Amino acid sequence: MGTEQARVDALAYEIFHGVSGKWALPVLNLIGERTLRFGEVYAAAEGISHKMLTQTLRGLERDGVVARRVHPTVPPKVEYSLTEAGQALRGTLNQLCGWTRRYLEHIDAARAGFGSQG
Amino acid sequence: MGTEQARVDALAYEIFHGVSGKWALPVLNLIGERTLRFGEVYAAAEGISHKMLTQTLRGLERDGVVARRVHPTVPPKVEYSLTEAGQALRGTLNQLCGWTRRYLEHIDAARAGFGSQG
DNA sequence: CTGCATCCCTGAAGATACTG
DNA sequence: CAGTATCTTCAGGGATGCAG
Numbered sequence: 001m002g003t004e005q006a007r008v009d010a011l012a013y014e015i016f017h018g019v020s021g022k023w024a025l026p027v028l029n030l031i032g033e034r035t036l037r038f039g040e041v042y043a044a045a046e047g048i049s050h051k052m053l054t055q056t057l058r059g060l061e062r063d064g065v066v067a068r069r070v071h072p073t074v075p076p077k078v079e080y081s082l083t084e085a086g087q088a089l090r091g092t093l094n095q096l097c098g099w100t101r102r103y104l105e106h107i108d109a110a111r112a113g114f115g116s117q118g
Numbered sequence: 119m120g121t122e123q124a125r126v127d128a129l130a131y132e133i134f135h136g137v138s139g140k141w142a143l144p145v146l147n148l149i150g151e152r153t154l155r156f157g158e159v160y161a162a163a164e165g166i167s168h169k170m171l172t173q174t175l176r177g178l179e180r181d182g183v184v185a186r187r188v189h190p191t192v193p194p195k196v197e198y199s200l201t202e203a204g205q206a207l208r209g210t211l212n213q214l215c216g217w218t219r220r221y222l223e224h225i226d227a228a229r230a231g232f233g234s235q236g
Numbered sequence: 237c238t239g240c241a242t243c244c245c246t247g248a249a250g251a252t253a254c255t256g
Numbered sequence: 257c258a259g260t261a262t263c264t265t266c267a268g269g270g271a272t273g274c275a276g
Binding site for chain 4: 021022023049050051052055076
Binding site: 169 | 248249250251252256
């Protein structure tokens, strides 16, 4: 065995690498709150480009993290939401914020002393 | 308020971005098991280049995640280990492996059906 | 309103060689 | 054995224009 472990390991890195993009986390948190339309996410995630939002959404959708629902109306209307897996992923990812908050001073101290102390 | 939150938010992204590198996670898990010398990590993390190991280690050290201990011996000897914060970070990061394992089938299904189903 | 294609720039990561 | 510097390659990400 070890095959299964290797598979999970590799996939985990893929996911990790995938959501490490500049916009995955913000988008995940935005959609995580409630279902939003493309334009709404675009407006909420200030600074993101048109292309990157599409790209980010596509990647998350590909991994079953984001659910995409298209309304065949005259003005196209597409809604995005998180799947159950997506919500779980969001929770896991946001624990990093908790870690950061917890070790805030430690991190600052390390950075401040980096290169000065041995 | 909001200032503190923004600070944590930005820092969290920095950390997130930092450990999203190709070798941060493997190195973190390697050193997390026990203190290792540069060469030992280099050998254990097969595929990594000399430069990338140094760079990865430096980045983690900068954030107070990795502790670096230099032995002023004739053949240089440098040992790396995780700080308490590092162990905590390692734990948080590895939860992603748990998430991956849990939603393995879901992810596979999503990827398989991506582009085929509406 | 949404999505896709193209061009361009920057930064990550590999290979290699040199210093202590 | 450990660390740094240089060169190159390539994917991520921004801007813009076109299409359904």
